[in-house]
Amino acid sequence: MRTIMEFITLFGTPKREPTVFEKVKEAVKQTKANFTEQIQDLVEGKKEIDPEMLDDLEAIMIGADIGVATTNEILKAIKDQMSRKTLQDPAELRSAIKEELRKILNVNYTPPKEVPEGNPFVILIVGVNGVGKTTTIGKLAHRFKSAGKQVMVCASDTFRAAAVEQLEIWANRAGVPIIKQKAGADPSAVLFDALQSAKARRIDYVIADTAGRLHTKHNLMAELEKMTRIAKREVPGAPHEVLLVLDATTGQNGLTQAREFMKSAGVTGLVLTKLDGTAKGGVVTAIAKDLKIPIRFVGVGEKMDDLIEFSADDFVESLFAA
Numbered sequence: 001m002r003t004i005m006e007f008i009t010l011f012g013t014p015k016r017e018p019t020v021f022e023k024v025k026e027a028v029k030q031t032k033a034n035f036t037e038q039i040q041d042l043v044e045g046k047k048e049i050d051p052e053m054l055d056d057l058e059a060i061m062i063g064a065d066i067g068v069a070t071t072n073e074i075l076k077a078i079k080d081q082m083s084r085k086t087l088q089d090p091a092e093l094r095s096a097i098k099e100e101l102r103k104i105l106n107v108n109y110t111p112p113k114e115v116p117e118g119n120p121f122v123i124l125i126v127g128v129n130g131v132g133k134t135t136t137i138g139k140l141a142h143r144f145k146s147a148g149k150q151v152m153v154c155a156s157d158t159f160r161a162a163a164v165e166q167l168e169i170w171a172n173r174a175g176v177p178i179i180k181q182k183a184g185a186d187p188s189a190v191l192f193d194a195l196q197s198a199k200a201r202r203i204d205y206v207i208a209d210t211a212g213r214l215h216t217k218h219n220l221m222a223e224l225e226k227m228t229r230i231a232k233r234e235v236p237g238a239p240h241e242v243l244l245v246l247d248a249t250t251g252q253n254g255l256t257q258a259r260e261f262m263k264s265a266g267v268t269g270l271v272l273t274k275l276d277g278t279a280k281g282g283v284v285t286a287i288a289k290d291l292k293i294p295i296r297f298v299g300v301g302e303k304m305d306d307l308i309e310f311s312a313d314d315f316v317e318s319l320f321a322a
Contacts, residue, residue, distance in 0.1 A: 020308050025318040027300035031281030035064035036319050039097065043090035049082060053090065057097075064279075065251045067286030074100045098320050104285050105312035109269070109294040112240040120152070120198040120206045122231050122238035126224065126265050127245035128257055129160065129212030132273035132299060136245050137207050138170025139299070139307035145176055149204040154194035155180035156187040156227065159211035159220070167209055173304065187211065187223055188230045195234040208239075221264040228266065243296060245271045246287070249278040255290055262291065269296035272310070276300050284315065 018026070038060045042053060054075060061071040077100050081087035087096050115121050123140070125133050141151045153171045155178055157163040164180050171178040179194035191208055198206045210227065211220055231238035244267045246254040261267055270291070275281055275298045288295060295310040 017305075020311075021314050021318065023300045023306065023308060024298075024311075024314045025321055027276035027298070028281050028315070028318050030276075030279035031064060032319050034279040035060060035066075035282060036094070038063075039094055043093050046090040049078075049088065049090050049093060053093075054078070057093075061282065064282035065286060066282035067252060067255075067289070070104060070286050070289040073104070073289065094320060098316055101285055101319075102312055102316045105288050105295075105315060107288050107292060107294045109296070112268075113237055115240065116236050118199060118202065119235045119238075120195070120203045121240050122195070122235055123205065123207045123241045123243060124210060124224075124227065124231070124239045124265075125207060125243055125245060125271075126210050126261055126267070127212065131212075131245045131247040131250075133157075133209060133212070133245045134163070134166045134170055136243075136271050136273060136297075136299065136307060137167065137209055138174050139304055140207055140297070141171065141174035141176045141205075142304045143307060144205050145174060150202065151176040151205045151207065152194060152198050152201075152203045153178045154191055154206055154208035156190045156194075157209045157211045158183055158185045158187055158190065163209065163211075188226045191227050191230055192234065195231065195238075199235075224265055239266075241269060241296075242267050243269050243271050245273060248272050248275045248281060248283060248298075251278070251280050251283050252286065254283065255287060258287065258291055262293075267293060269294050271295075271297045271299070271307075273299035281319075288312075 042056055046053065058071055058075060061074065062068060074097060078087060078096055081096060125137055127133050137153055141153055144151045153167060153176060155164040155167045158181065164183065168178055179190060179197055181190050194206055194208065210224055228239060242265050244258060244261050246258060270287065270293060272284060272295055284295060297307050298310050300306050300308060
């Protein structure tokens with residue numbers, strides 16, 4: 001019989017999975033280099049906070065895609081502290097910025113009302129094509145299933161070629177059933193079938209894909225409104241979440257998309273994908289400031305476990321961590 005030490009010798013020490021905080025810290029490395037490390041260089045060796053330093057700070061924040069409005073709000077708060085003499089030392093500037101970012105990012109999340117017994121919790125996933133909706137659905141399904149829940153995905157994006165096939169691949173990876181129809185079918189009919197099946201099978205969560213809508217495609221926005229009506233009719237309080245998926249690498253362009261979806265989709269929360277692929281993760285702050293809706297999840301990698309619940313504290317601490 002082999003001992004444990006022999007196995008370790010043969011195969012090495014088992015690799016420890018990174019914690020959620022470690023994943024966030026790794027994901028924001030590029031943003032940190034583009035933002036907080038530049039702030040550190042800015043204040044290094046300085047004796048006072050002068051107008052030139054504030055101008056440079058403004059450029060750094062806008063360069064990290066924090067946005068003009070959010071940057072102005074942070075600078076106003078810093079100037080207020082300076083006028084009250086509570087902030088004078090440049091070495092304390094990082095801490096002041098850190099606290100302002102935390103305030104902006106802590107958007108209150110109001111959980112949906114409890115779902116009546118025998119009904120599924122219904123989540124609609126919305127957003128334009130290419131932002132990672134299908135990947136997000138697969139990762140969400142995996143997350144809920146790993147928590148011991150019964151999950152079903154609904155392929156209501158019948159508009160885009162291959163959308164159903166791609167979603168089916170992710171459903172199989174997550175090990176959850178999928179309800180689908182042929183391409184071109186009525187998305188609301190697919191959702192209706194999924195909700196009927198979910199109630200019969202006592203499913204806990206139904207996650208429904210939707211076509212990648214652009215605000216110029218009014219017929220698609222009307223289709224989304226119809227799906228919302230169907231969900232509400234079949235399940236009390238549904239859809240319980242409407243999650244808008246945005247690509248962090250698109251920066252401020254994502255805000256334009258988000259505002260349009262807010263008009264038609266009844267968005268309750270955001271999923272920000274590809275946070276690990278951008279140096280402009282400051283857009284997280286701009287989004288929270290502009291939209292006043294909570295960021296629910298962030299994508300920090302390509303693995304199934306790399307969709308994590310967003311924490312303002314973890315995000316800010318990761319940016320400023322040594």
